[in-house]
Amino acid sequence: MNPTERGQLKLEPDLLWDTGFKSLTRAQVSDILAEIYDTLELRVGHRIAEKLDVNQLATFERIVAGHDEADALAWLRKTVPTYQDTVRSEYSHIVNTLRNAAELRKSSRSEEAIVDDASDRD
Amino acid sequence: MSNSTSQGSLEYLNVQTMRILEAMNFRHNHNTALYSDGTQLIGIVGDRGSGKTTLLHSVCEAAARQHNWIVLPVVRPELMPASESTLVAMIGQMARLTVTQPDLFSSGEGIAEIEQLSHNVLRAALYLGRETVQDVLTNSPSLGQFAADSASVLFRASTLTDDLQSLVVSLLRETGRQGIIIGVDDIDLIPGRLSQLLSDVRLLSSCPGILPVICLSWNDLRGSLRAEMMSLYPSLDPASLEKSVAQQVMKTMRPDRIFEPLQLPRNQRLDYRPIESDASLGEVLLKLFSLIQGKNREPLGQWLAQQLGSDERRVLGFAWLPDTYRGLEHLYYSASSLIGALSGDRSALELGQQLRQMVGSVSRETSGFDVNLEIQAGGSGGQANGLVAVAEWPNYSLRISANRESKRIFQSRGTRILLREVARPLATERLSVDSRQSETRGHRDLTMREMSGALLVQSLLSSSIFEDPPPSGPLSLVDDSCVFLQEVRIVGLPTDDGFFYIPPSSGIVYVDRWTKTWNWIVNQTAKSDEGSAPADRLLTNICVATVQIWSQGRAPELVEPARSLRTAFAEASRLYVTFAATLIAEDDWQWLPAAAYCQWYEKLLPNSFHDALLTADTLQAVLETWQAAISSGSRADAGVVGLRDVYSRRMGVQSSELKSSSRSRAWLYGYRALLGNVAPDLAILLKEFEKEYVERGGRGSKGRDAVEENVLILEGSSRYSYATRKTVEAIEEEQLLRRVLAQLKP
Numbered sequence: 001m002n003p004t005e006r007g008q009l010k011l012e013p014d015l016l017w018d019t020g021f022k023s024l025t026r027a028q029v030s031d032i033l034a035e036i037y038d039t040l041e042l043r044v045g046h047r048i049a050e051k052l053d054v055n056q057l058a059t060f061e062r063i064v065a066g067h068d069e070a071d072a073l074a075w076l077r078k079t080v081p082t083y084q085d086t087v088r089s090e091y092s093h094i095v096n097t098l099r100n101a102a103e104l105r106k107s108s109r110s111e112e113a114i115v116d117d118a119s120d121r122d
Numbered sequence: 123m124s125n126s127t128s129q130g131s132l133e134y135l136n137v138q139t140m141r142i143l144e145a146m147n148f149r150h151n152h153n154t155a156l157y158s159d160g161t162q163l164i165g166i167v168g169d170r171g172s173g174k175t176t177l178l179h180s181v182c183e184a185a186a187r188q189h190n191w192i193v194l195p196v197v198r199p200e201l202m203p204a205s206e207s208t209l210v211a212m213i214g215q216m217a218r219l220t221v222t223q224p225d226l227f228s229s230g231e232g233i234a235e236i237e238q239l240s241h242n243v244l245r246a247a248l249y250l251g252r253e254t255v256q257d258v259l260t261n262s263p264s265l266g267q268f269a270a271d272s273a274s275v276l277f278r279a280s281t282l283t284d285d286l287q288s289l290v291v292s293l294l295r296e297t298g299r300q301g302i303i304i305g306v307d308d309i310d311l312i313p314g315r316l317s318q319l320l321s322d323v324r325l326l327s328s329c330p331g332i333l334p335v336i337c338l339s340w341n342d343l344r345g346s347l348r349a350e351m352m353s354l355y356p357s358l359d360p361a362s363l364e365k366s367v368a369q370q371v372m373k374t375m376r377p378d379r380i381f382e383p384l385q386l387p388r389n390q391r392l393d394y395r396p397i398e399s400d401a402s403l404g405e406v407l408l409k410l411f412s413l414i415q416g417k418n419r420e421p422l423g424q425w426l427a428q429q430l431g432s433d434e435r436r437v438l439g440f441a442w443l444p445d446t447y448r449g450l451e452h453l454y455y456s457a458s459s460l461i462g463a464l465s466g467d468r469s470a471l472e473l474g475q476q477l478r479q480m481v482g483s484v485s486r487e488t489s490g491f492d493v494n495l496e497i498q499a500g501g502s503g504g505q506a507n508g509l510v511a512v513a514e515w516p517n518y519s520l521r522i523s524a525n526r527e528s529k530r531i532f533q534s535r536g537t538r539i540l541l542r543e544v545a546r547p548l549a550t551e552r553l554s555v556d557s558r559q560s561e562t563r564g565h566r567d568l569t570m571r572e573m574s575g576a577l578l579v580q581s582l583l584s585s586s587i588f589e590d591p592p593p594s595g596p597l598s599l600v601d602d603s604c605v606f607l608q609e610v611r612i613v614g615l616p617t618d619d620g621f622f623y624i625p626p627s628s629g630i631v632y633v634d635r636w637t638k639t640w641n642w643i644v645n646q647t648a649k650s651d652e653g654s655a656p657a658d659r660l661l662t663n664i665c666v667a668t669v670q671i672w673s674q675g676r677a678p679e680l681v682e683p684a685r686s687l688r689t690a691f692a693e694a695s696r697l698y699v700t701f702a703a704t705l706i707a708e709d710d711w712q713w714l715p716a717a718a719y720c721q722w723y724e725k726l727l728p729n730s731f732h733d734a735l736l737t738a739d740t741l742q743a744v745l746e747t748w749q750a751a752i753s754s755g756s757r758a759d760a761g762v763v764g765l766r767d768v769y770s771r772r773m774g775v776q777s778s779e780l781k782s783s784s785r786s787r788a789w790l791y792g793y794r795a796l797l798g799n800v801a802p803d804l805a806i807l808l809k810e811f812e813k814e815y816v817e818r819g820g821r822g823s824k825g826r827d828a829v830e831e832n833v834l835i836l837e838g839s840s841r842y843s844y845a846t847r848k849t850v851e852a853i854e855e856e857q858l859l860r861r862v863l864a865q866l867k868p
Contacts, residue, residue: 008832013839021859023851026526026844030609031616032859033835034538038614039863040833041536045825046868064827072827087825087832094866101862 009091011037019095020102036094043090044083051080131394131447134384135173139180142166142381146185146301146333163327164335165380171448173383174337178305181335185303191333192219192226192297196305199319200312208315209322212304213247213286216240219293232296239289246282283329290331306336310343316350320370343371386450391443392430394450403454404430410457410480413464416586418704418716424675425631432677439634441574444487456483464587471499474509477587481579488575491516495583495593513583513593517552518568518576520597522637524607528837529648532656536614536818536826537734539657540837541622541644542607544637549573549597573597577630584629584713594712598628599636601726607640612734612789613818619772621729622660624668625722628712632672639671642678657735658687661744664730665690669697673719691744695751698723702757724752724761725768732792734819741795749799766801769793773804791815 013029016022024032049057056079063072076083142164166174166181178196185191194215199208217240219226220233227233290302304326309319323334347367351358358366386394392404401409408430412423429439444450456479463476474497485491494514528540549568568576580595605620624643627636643663647656666684670676684690701716711718728748733741752761773790788811797805845852 008834010834010836012836013842013844017839017842021855022843023845023849023855025846025848025852028848028852028856029839029842029844030837032856034611034614034616035860035863037829037833037835039866041614041825041829042867043825044829048825048828073831076828083828084832087828091833094863097866098859098862101858105858 009088015095019099020106021098040087040090040094043094044087047086047090048076048080048083131173131386134386135177135180138177138381138384139184142177142181142335143184143188145379146191162333163323163376163379164333166335166337166383167340167380168382169339169446170342171446172385173447175307176447177381177383178307178335178337182303182305190298190300192223192293192299192302194302194304196307198307199315200308207247207322208306208319209325210244210247212306212322212326213243215304216289216293216302217244226297226299232292236289236292236296239285239292243282243285243289246285283325286329290329294331302332304332304334306334308338309336310338310346312346316343316346317370324373347371385445385447388440388443391440391450394447394454396451396454399454403450403457406454406457406461410461413461414582414585414587418714419586420581420584420629420631420713420715421675422581422585422631425634428675428677439574439630441570442484442488442578449483449487453483453487456480469499471497473587474511477582481582484575484579484582488571491572491576493579493583509588511583511588511593513595515596518549518596519552520547520549520573520599520633521603522547522599522607528609529644530835530837531647531660536611537657538609538611538835539660539735540609541648543641543644544607547573547599547633547637549576574630577633581629581631591708591710592713594710595628597633598626598712599633600626604640612732612792613815615789615818617789621732621735622664623722623726623729624664624672625718625726626711627672627718631675632715632718635672635675638678639667642667642671642681646683655737655740657730658737658740661730661736662687662690664727665694668719668722669694673697673715687740688743691747694723694727695747698751699754702754705757707760720757721764724757725764728765728796731796733795734789734792745795745799762800766804769797769801769804773807787811788814788818
C-alpha cells in the first residue's frame with residue numbers, strides 16, 4: 001500500500017480486497033478496518049514503550065493526560081525519531097500476516113477439494 | 123364536458139388537438155391508410171379524469187370548424203340501453219345526416235340517393251345487429267341449420283359493408299368533406315359488451331372515409347376484456363387469458379395512432395384554476411392550510427407558502443397533488459367547501475363531513491387508500507361545536523434510506539464519528555393479517571405519491587379542526603429511525619446505539635424538515651475546517667439546525683453555523699423553556715411540535731453529553747445550562763424521570779447484568795458526569811468500567827498519537843465489491859481476520 005502524499009498510510013476496503021478477503025459486507029469491512037487500526041495502535045504503542053526508559057514513560061503519560069496532541073507528537077519526534085518507521089513496519093507486518101492467512105486458507109481449501117475428489121473416485 | 127381547465131391546460135389541450143388533427147389529415151393528404159390493412163382508428167387513452175372526453179370534443183369541434191370533416195355526435199355506449207346496438211346507433215347518425223345537419227348539403231342534388239342508401243344501410247345494420255354468428259351457434263338446433271343461418275349472417279355483414287361504403291362515398295361527394303369522424307367515449311366501461319363494441323368500431327374503421335376516434339383507459343380496457351373472456355372461456359388458463367387480452371388490444375389499437383391528454387406538469391398544478399374562478403388551486407390551499415394550522419400545531423400554511431415561493435419544487439412537497447384534471451378539480455372544490463364551512467356558521471358535524479371529503483380527495487388520488495375516519499361532535503374543553511375523531515389507517519410505517527457513503531466527522535484518540543446523509547423517507551405497508559394464523563403476509567413499499575399523500579392526510583388530521591387529542595397517523599420518524607445513520611466508536615470500542623439525534627417528527631411538514639435538518643448538520647460539520655473539538659462543532663450544528671430548520675422552518679441555505687456551542691446551546695435551551703411552559707402532561711409529540719422538541723431536549727440531546735465526545739469545559743458548561751433549563755417549569759420531574767428510564771434501558775437495569783457485560787460497554791463510563799447529576803444510583807454502576815475506560819482513554823495507548831498522525835481510515839472503495847448479506851464465506855473470513863488480529867495484539 002503506497003502512502004499518500006502527506007506520508008499517511010491508508011486503511012481502506014481495497015486493502016482487504018487485495019489481501020484476499022473478498023466476501024465481506026460493508027458493515028463487516030468497516031468493523032474489521034477498525035479492528036486493524038486498534039491492533040496497529042497497540043503494537044506501535046508496545047514497540048515505542050520498549051524504547052523508553054521509566055522516566056521517559058512517565059513524562060509521556062503526563063503529556064498524554066494533558067490531551068495535547070501537538071505536544072505529544074513533538075515529544076515523540078524528539079525522543080523517538082524513528083517512530084514513523086515503526087508505524088510503517090508494523091502496518092506492513094499486519095497486512096502481510098493477513099495476506100498469508102488468506103492464502104493459507106485458500107490453499108488448504110484447494111487441498112480439501114483434491115482430497116475429496118480423490119476419495120470420490122476410490 | 124368538464125369545466126376544469128387553466129391557462130396551462132388550455133395550451134396543452136390545443137397542442138394535443140392539433141397533433142391529432144395532423145395525424146388525421148396526414149392520412150387524407152397522403153392518401154394512405156392509417157393501418158396497413160386499410161383500417162383507420164384514432165385512440166385517446168388515459169386514466170379516469172385525465173381529460174379524454176375534453177380532448178375528444180376539442181378534436182371534433184376543431185375538425186368540424188377548421189378541417190373540413192363531417193363530425194357526428196359523440197356516442198356514449200354506457201348511456202345506451204343494453205338492447206340497443208352501438209353499430210346501429212353510429213350508422214343511424216350517418217343515415218340521418220340530411221336531417222340533423224342539412225347545412226352540410228349546399229345543393230339538393232343527390233339527397234334522394236343518399237336517403238335511399240341510408241335506408242338500405244340502416245336496415246342492414248338493424249338486421250345484422252339482431253344476430254351474430256355466436257348467437258346462431260347457440261340457437262341452432264342442428265349443424266345444417268347453423269350452416270344456413272350463419273351464411274345468412276355473414277352475407278348480411280358483407281351487404282352492410284358495401285352499402286355503407288356507397289353511403290359514405292355519396293355523403294362525401296355531396297358535402298365536399300374529406301371524411302366522417304365518429305367519436306366514441308368511454309368504450310371500456312361496459313364489460314360484457316366490450317368485444318362487440320370493438321368489433322363494431324373495427325367494422326366502421328374498415329370503411330374508407332370513416333374515422334372512429336375512441337376514448338378508453340388502458341387498465342379498464344384490459345380489465346373488462348379479461349372479465350369478458352373469463353366468462354366466455356372459463357377454462358382458459360391465466361397466461362393464455364392475458365395473451366388473448368393483449369392480442370385483442372393490439373388488434374384494435376396501433377401504437378402510433380394513440381394519443382394521451384397532456385397533463386399539467388407537477389410544478390404547474392398549483393396554478394390550476396377552474397374556468398371563471400379567480401383563485402388558483404395553490405391560493406385556495408394556502409388559505410385553507412392557514413385557517414386550520416392553529417396555534418402550536420403543524421404550520422401547514424407556512425410550509426405551503428414556502429413551497430409556493432420557491433423555485434425548487436421538492437417531490438415530497440407536491441407528489442400528493444392529483445395527476446388528472448378531474449382530481450385537481452375535486453381537490454379545488456373540496457378545499458373551497460371546507461374553507462366555506464370553517465368561515466361560516468356551520469355545525470361541527472357538517473365541518474367534519476367537509477373535512478372527510480377533503481381527506482378523500484387526497485387519499486383517493488394518491489393511492490386509493492382509505493383512512494376510516496369516525497367523527498362526532500365533541501363538547502369538552504369549552505368548545506360547543508368541537509369535533510372528536512378517531513382514524514383507522516392502513517398498516518403503514520415510515521423509515522428513511524441513507525446515502526451509502528459515510529462522512530468522517532471526527533477521529534481522534536480512539537473516538538470516531540461517521541455520519542451518513544439521508545437520501546429520502548420511505549414508507550411500507552404491512553399487508554393484511556391472516557386472522558387464522560395471526561401472521562402478516564409480507565410488506566409493500568409505498569410509492570412516493572402514496573407516502574406523500576398519507577403524510578399530508580396525517581397533517582390535515584392533526585390540525586386545529588379537532589379537539590385534543592386529534593387523530594394520529596402511523597407515519598413518524600423517531601430516534602430509532604436514524605441510529606443507522608451514525609457510527610460512533612468511543613475509546614476504540616464499538617458502541618451499541620446512537621449519540622446524535624434531532625426531534626421525532628410526523629406529518630408532511632416535519633418529516634420534510636427532519637431530512638433537511640439532518641443533512642444540513644452532516645454536510646455543515648463535514649466541511650468545517652479541522653480544528654479542536656470537532657464533536658463540539660457537531661453538537662453546535664445540531665442545536666442550530668434543530669432550532670432554525672426543524673422548529674422555525676428556515677430554508678437550510680439561509681442558516682449560518684453558530685460561532686460557539688455556548689451560544690447555540692443557550693438558544694436551544696431558551697426555546698425549550700418557552701415550549702415547556704405551554705405543555706401539559708397529556709400533550710403528545712405526534713401532534714404537537716412543541717412536545718416533540720421538549721422530548722428531544724430532555725431525552726435525546728443528552729446522549730451527546732459524553733466526555734469522549736465533548737471537551738471537559740464544554741461538557742461542564744452544557745450540563746449546567748441543560749440542568750437549569752430542565753429544572754424550569756412544570757416539566758422538571760417529567761424530564762428527569764424520562765431520562766432515567768432511557769439510561770436504565772441503555773445500561774441494563776440490573777447491576778449484575780452490568781458486571782457480566784462484556785468490556786465493550788466500557789464507553790458508558792463517559793456518562794458519569796451526566797448521570798451523576800440526574801441519576802446518581804446509575805452513575806455508581808459505571809464504576810465497573812472505570813479502569814478499562816481510563817486505560818483506553820489515553821493514558822495507556824502510547825501508539826495512539828503516532829498512528830493517528832500516519833494512518834487514515836477511509837470508508838470509500840473503488841474496487842471492493844461488497845456482499846449484500848452475510849454468507850457462510852463472509853462469516854468464515856471475518857472469523858479468520860479476528861483470530862489473526864487477536865494473536866497480533868501484544
